[in-house]
Amino acid sequence: MLLTTDQLTSLRSDLQRLADIKYDPVLNELLDHYATLTEQRMDTGMPFEEASKWAWNDLGQGEGIQQIQDDYIANVQQQIRSRHLVIIKSYFRWPTFLITALVGLLVYLTVPLIPFNYVVTLLYAVILVPSAVMFWLERKLKNEPTSQQALVFENAAKYRNLHLNAVIFVSNFLISSVGDESRRFLQIHSTITVVMCMLLLLYAISFMQLLNERFDFRTKLA
Amino acid sequence: MSTSPNSQLLKGSLSVMILRLLEGRERMYGYEITQKVKELTAGEMTITEGALYPALHKLEAEGLLTTETQVVDGRARKYYSLTKIGQTEAAGRIAELTAFLDNLNLVLNLKPSL
Structure with missing residues (x-):
């Protein structure tokens, strides 16, 4: 069962509001995962609210989801530092x-x-x-x-x-x-x-x- | 990964599992990877999102994976696939882990008399 635009907006809002996901790549990736999990549950006959709740728990809830973003930030910053060092060394x-x-x-x-x-x-x-x-x-x-x-x-x-x-x-x-x-x-x-x-x-x-x-x-x- | 007792054992091999799965396919997205692992292991092994995505991002940063985003069902879906370096590295890492598991088997199957 495909989610409506409003339902997708609601899931996006959950990620932004409850887990403080602010970086686009993480947000888009997690939204897709969250939406797919919700759809999977709705296919069994569960209403959207319950299905999204189940999916939220399966994703790791606020803290678990935030950790994904923290890992992402650490990873990108590591890349920035490495690249910066390469640039400085090249001089x-x-x-x-x-x-x-x-x-x-x-x-x-x-x-x-x-x-x-x-x-x-x-x-x-x-x-x-x-x-x-x-x-x-x-x-x-x-x-x-x-x-x-x-x-x-x-x-x-x-x-x-x-x-x-x-x-x-x-x-x-x-x-x-x-x-x-x-x-x-x-x-x-x-x-x-x-x-x-x-x-x-x-x-x-x-x-x-x-x-x-x-x-x-x-x-x-x- | 799941909090089951084998989660610690899985930790070190997650990146190799991802590389192996992508080796046989053109591209995969996050949810698909978790489902494939569940399917292959008949539900015995589950990869949590908290372990999967950092591993995917790290492999991407190492240049082993490349990504492309496509809009599917009204939302952006990020697909991962192996780069040329990733293909070479995948073969090496899989061989390394297989050799390690073979050796581990030898030790675990050690008879008391030996």
């Missing part, structure tokens, strides 16, 4: 190291020629631009929500906190350098600052790449 190649070292050297030599305020503004820009891009990307992707992307957003939120902390750290570092010998201080520490900025940029870019892949990595891993 650590000799050409990248060489370019980083050359940029560091160039900055070290040119900093004394640039007015202090410009240098500070530039450093702020280098750090804040990735944050702004991340924020923009997150907002853009939220308009096309799928469950897996929602999980990336969670990671993005964690990353943003990390990034903001880094910005605060660098700000303090720069502020502490203001003084009579600020220029010399900045010159001496410019390489460290640039390396730190480069690492922040690298992390931001890797995250953007991860978001941009939109979980195509599932097939790439295969």
